Amino acid sequence: RAGRAIGRTGLGAVMGAKRLKAIVARGSQHPSLARAEALREAVRAIIGNIVEALQGYRANGTAGGVQNYERLGNLPLKNWRQGSWPEGAARITGSRMTETILVGRYACGGCPVGCGREVAIESGPHAGVRGGGPEYETAAALGSLCLIDDLEALAHMNEVCNRLGLDTISAGGVLAMAMEARERSIWPEGPAWGDGEAAVRLLEQIGRREGEMPTLLGEGVRRIAEAWGGLAREFAIHIKGLELPMHDPRVYVSQAIGYATSTRGACHLQAFCHFYERLGRAPALGIPEPLPRETAEGKGKMVAVLQNLMALFDSLKLCKFLLLGSFQPEHLVEWANAVTGWDHDLAGWLRTGERICNLRRAINARLGASRADDILPMRLLVHRRGEGGAPDNLPPFGQMLADYYAARRWSEFGVPTPELLRELDLEEYADWVPA
Template sequence: MPCGYMGKLLRVDLTERRTWAEELDPEAARKYIGGSGLAAKYLYEETDAGTDPLGPENLLIFLTGPFTGTIVPNSGRHAVVAKSPLTGIWGEGDVGGTWGIMLKRAGYDGILVKGKASEPVYLWVHEEGVEIRPARRLWGKDTFEVDELIRAETHPKAVISSIGPAGENLVRMAVVMSDGRDGRAAGRGGLGAVMGSKNLKAIAVYGTKRPAVAEEEKLRAFTKEMAAAIRERTQGMARFGTAGGLQAMEELGDLPIRNWYQGSWPEGAAKIGGQRLAETILTRNYHCGACVIGCGRTVKLERGDYAGVEQGGPEYETLASLGALCLVDDLEAVALANEYCNRYGLDTISTGSAIAFAMECWEHGLITREDTDGVDLQWGNGEAMLTMVQCIAKREGFGRVLADGVLAAARAIGPQAEEYAVHVKGLEFPAHDPRAYNSVAVGYATSNRGACHLQGFTHMFEKSVTMPELGYEEIQDRFGVEAKGELTAKCQDLMCLLDALKMCKFSLSGGVKVTHMIDWLNYVTGWDVSLQEFLKTGERIFNLKRLYNVRCGISRKDDTLPPRILTHKRGSGGAADNLPPLGRMLGEYYAWRGWSEEGIPTPAKLRELGLEEYAD
């Protein structure tokens, strides 16, 4: 087994209440590296188009990468993967914190869970063994309570991944939370509902082992040099976190406002942005394991259910989704909504999107007080937003309609409501507007988990990041059209590599290039990976995820964007008049990928990537 890996996977069958260790195949590790890359192999081979995402046969995968648990900067990450109950296709979450590091210290590279327990349980994974423990007394408790209770009965330094009431109630936007009050989340696609469907409340991990490293001295010297450079380049991120970009995004025309309808909101953005947060409720920074940036925020509120309690602060995506998208300019209300989401185990992006969707339906008279149990869903109503977050998590009142996502909610309300449901393949948009960056239009349309900025990250190449190894020595024109399909494909493959290695994407803002990643990989594992092999691995991973979706019925007909994004101009701000020409860029994207005109990887492409065994 190469260095950087523990060499073992933990298999769990909850139906049979059985656990066993399985050796990690070194050839599979070289071919897919780890994280969601390696998870793609297992999900493809062990589930299929007929798998019920909330059935016992769905496979819930937790996987680390070779960087996890080493000194490589910004590598304290792990992946959570399953068939998504929100979209019915490929589902993955990428999580920071320390849980993945502690899993490797317990002796495992990953955990693969199938089946359904007959009653609520949690897993206790440590160096001496694995236990399936009863969790009925934990059922109904929030993720912060669970974290404290499980550590009290396992180990004070154990790290917990858990679900809250939203996951228990099979809310299709439920998340898997980890690291207690720091609030790290596998946040998209309803993976918390998969965990809840298995009656699995939590997984606690603790150990003291360390992954071996092939070239310790070279790794240490290179990491020392690069860590200093990354810190220097990311001082703004350290000072204000992701929230610090909110006002700049508003000026660029990137911030979604009023359910993607409004173009500008400068006064509101100033009230909820990172600068305002730093001046008012911020108490300290938070670093994930091995992080040299420290973009996490810890805050303390003066009002609400958790006044005076330190808690994980809202990120940019949360402030945008629960704030700007709903026209809520009350920072404490948004921060409290974030706290509710963390405790209940809800995706802040999908939750904010669902509430903004409901507010627009209210505006147009499609729903009334009679439908919402008296909740006044007018734009900007922070109290109504807070109420609705809780209703969604509990599946109470109108929350029952929103709990399955905006696509299902629109179908329940009626045809006119579908105009206000902003999603791709059932996954609600994150908070970056394709009208502000043409490449993002292609990225959202083709992302394997549905609308996602992190699976392409192309907006950063049109704003601040260069990558000579990919042919991008200058910042790209965000309103340009030529070669945006190529840019998207190359960036998607690169993001697959970061997600397989388990390195934070903000490393790119710190000046990390492809050659740096390869050096770290070779120093850790002892391999001799070349640039060509490395890039081909990223392409292989992306195509295997696409194959999974093709098997679930996905094709060109699904690689599209909502009419609002393609036909409605923002009208003001930094992207006032741009509409992305998706069709033109999509054709170029398919051609660059070597796919058919219907978006299907061709047999020739699969042979080139060593994926011919998966050609159905």
Template structure:
């Protein structure tokens, strides 16, 4: 059920993409189309309805101003067999951290890079996939594919038991013990026992967890459906949301985190960027740096769950300080005058994994094509439990080690490009889905006969194509960097006194292995080998 949304990011001004699960991808594919390109700007609010016989533009004036849940339900009533990707008030108001939401109250978010604001700028409220008959698409060897996938479907739940029982928030406490979670805007190393109430385990044991949510036919079902304070059901917060709204802001009240998540889903806001922006504001307020800013009567002190929820509302409505926070931490830091409080790379806020706890993350974040991102590299899983034998890593690597980190980052980035292109959830790797397995499935679907080197080279091509786009926008070594707080200040806690490897030396090695210049520009011979060229026109970088 996965799909991807691409645009030049209004938040970072460079390549932007979101990969998201749920049911929309399968519904769109069932219309018979593989991709949708949307150009231009409407003169009024509209939605795009895609059916097997084509697409139509329909008036959405009655839904402009409605939240994502209301919009989803409205289209479900009009087209019962449909799935909807839509924006909420944040996207309509061009909030730069606006998301695109799917699956109604289950809140599957294409969250990063401000893609919701792109839809808002086009006055595009929703894209509705209404496939009708859902005609199956041809598969080269359907019998062999079914046999291979069925075997994994039976094994994966047992290998991912914690995800099955507790969702992604099931790793909150273990990640806290490793020193991996953000605490007080990345200033502290431990949230201690205060992490426990935020965990997936506590959510289940407290009776708040009501059922699981499955993206399409996934055998894991890591989504959570929880009971809200008013007795209604909503989406349980994922790991990233839990930590960015929770430990990053020193909030240990699960009710506040759940409500902040619910509001973010309704307004259509990226919870990672929102939690980062609110943590930034709380630090600025603590240090007396917010004079002259309209806080709307809110005192954004550390740990105040009520303030957290109020600030999410202001971001969604683009009011007062919410307008500043909704621009992202880079632009907010220019208003406040404290860039050292803004934890980002290339303008994209850090997700809830700390490079001081996993050395590979530093280089991975710095070189990620969309800005700081744990998913474009996903390198830290290869420093925990998962091997990557196809690239010479037969066992999981030492998270504090320094040997071959550039090789690991490159191998992982290339593999993740393949997983994204094949719409494979990265969590399936915990169940044994490797590069070799993915290649086997691809060959069975297409009838191709790719070998592992051809397959991984395709991943290299994907990564270099995105880099070439960014380089055409002016990205180079100067942009492949990290905040000083992350590079030079030990975190403590489970990460101890560890600091990431020297970034300049890591970049030298990384660029050499990539076939790029010392300034981080892919060499002509590298692009020629991969069949990649620079784009003819990319427009200005905002």
């Protein structure tokens, strides 16, 4: 059945370790809304904009952006080493999927957009594959990152990951590392760049933990590098043990800080800041226009305030694609107040977001994380690709990180102070951070 699988950060592995097959939630009652008519009116006022702005997502899914991102240099290629791949991008992009294997679309509950894909393959080596189709992150991680331009193999890999509970982003990061290990003669039996058939077989073995090497690969790139040692650390692309999402911080430089400071490891959604270096505007947050993509100025502060906002999106279960349809923080305030019956202003809601971010950071500090973990893989700090949409750019990391800590009012070691936690009514967690 088509649908989304919650694979990120290894939830499938956690469930497997606990021998937990599934969690089923059922209910027959609707939650009550404090001001139902006000909510309906507020949604009606903007829903047309949202549907209009997301027509492209409905037509071709999020993978419809593959070619544009390739032109910008944002599409990661060959384990983040290559800068240009136009023919390959054309073969795995969303419109190609629409023309070939798409059989349906699906939407999250109540959404009129329906950016989800349903695909089916009737013949050839991948015959019988049916289910959710690759989204942008999947098309990039399992496709361009590994130079795999066979869309049917890609759909098959996606199906294997969804069925076995693997995160497609991490799976792509691991496959790309395995391919580079073959190139460097560290694992000569590994899959070759672009070999989709071998990738499908290896993913099945990883998911089932069949054999010594697939079992190691299932541990993710950080542990693979620890096991292989030496050069392998240079091409294990992760932050805090989580493989990177598919937006290149050498193009959208704010994501260097968004990824590095994300509490769960490299995550493009905790700040969603690349959108505000492309199209996004939020005057109420001090972002009247998109910021220039490749410069440091204003980025540290922007990432901090966007993380506060996105913590609210995540807690309220709002889709971040609303932002493409001119959805503003003020709309969130209006909707959330109508649902809850509260009357918080924007500053009040953002304070809640700030409290969430600081509590998460305090948990990380308690577990031993600090500034030393707020890093970017060396390849993304120093490797110029020399071709494509951003051939020479590197993220100005140190300046942005210092600006970010200052905007957060954290110590030079990147942790909230006990005083700040008290100010945010998080006093009970003050002994989790260094005094």
